[in-house]
Amino acid sequence: MSLSYRAAVLHAAQAPMSVETVMLTELKPTDVLVRIRAAGLCHTDLEVIEGSLRYPMPIVLGHEAAGIVEQVGAAARGVKAGDHVVLSWNPHCGHCFYCDRDAPILCEQYLGEGPKAVAFDGESRARLADGRPLQQLMFLGAFGEYCVVSDQQAIVVPKEIPFDRACLIGCGVMTGAGAALNLGAIAHGDTVMVIGCGAVGLAAVQGARRAGAGAIIAVDIDPAKLALAAKMGATLGVDASRDDPAAAGKGATGGRGVDVVIEAAGSAAAFRVSPEALRPGGHLIWLGKVDVSKDVTFRWGSLMQEKRIRRVSYGNARPRRDFPLLARAYLEGKLMLDELISRRIKLDGINEGFAALKRGETIRSVIIFD
């Protein structure tokens, strides 16, 4: 098999992607060939485009996707042709030091192969038209008509959930909702602050509501994002370009500080204010990131008094457990996904889609494949 398909290829940071014909290699025994039907534009892809997150090139980005299984390798388990799947970017080996300690996100094979932008076994499944290797971001590379993943990355979801909404579960929604629901940080009645109300933060707001938070303070620098957060369960909105989130958090808790802060903005200012808003002994969850070679400074006193500070990737996801749960929550009207989609675009519109994300105009642009 040598399948040709169209994909958006990034040849160099800070340059536009080009939509070109590329090829897939033969399926290996545990591989799954997925026809991508929808893929979301996440801030992490933008960081690769801008060069603050460095990966080998040429590369196909895209790690928040849903599609239909077209073909499976002879040894692939748990998935069959025709299944509707949401793709997971956290394959893990199941038997290393970290897998044995219930931390698949730290799996040694996952962390070892991830920066190479290849498939989980260390080899890329994609090629440029001239035969040169093509890297795949986060074991996926979903900004193309097809994608080959390992069987454990193809998570079957109910066919009733439309692909454009299902794809959001694969990164932003899992990350934000998982941070609120999977870490056990939020107790019933807690006051929770979510800083940054993009797709990740809005999912965190909804997760906090589902976890039983008593009050949810949404913080952003864009009033439109705050309005959406209110629709999704925030009880108070703070515009950080005008007002101090820490003061707002203290004001809402009799001066104590909030019980849980979830940071989902990915800016130094947001990181800095996050422990200032937290009460002694509270939980601070960082989801965002800045350029990994940059420093972020903190007032030391803001970190003291038994604060529990954790940087979390993928919301402690267990995709086979969580993706169907989140899909069902959507279908039962308990999780708002429609509102996260600002634009539906074609693959050819991908560069403008990322420009809009950078300008802060969109929550999610979702590429719809025919």
Ligand SMILES: NC(=O)c1ccc[n+]([C@@H]2O[C@H](COP(=O)([O-])OP(=O)(O)OC[C@H]3O[C@@H](n4cnc5c(N)ncnc54)[C@H](O)[C@@H]3O)[C@@H](O)[C@H]2O)c1
């Ligand atoms: N931990 C993970 O596994 C994971 C997964 C996906 C994304 N991320 C990261 O999470 C962050 C959010 O991702 P996203 O896709 O929702 O991005 P996004 O750009 O859609 O949303 C970020 C939001 O933060 C707001 N913001 C910016 N500066 C702010 C400030 N100082 N105070 C308050 N709000 C501010 C923006 O207005 C925007 O609404 C990014 O840093 C991204 O890299 C992490």
Ligand SMILES: [Zn+2]
């Ligand atoms: Zn492992």
Ligand SMILES: [Zn+2]
């Ligand atoms: Zn993402």
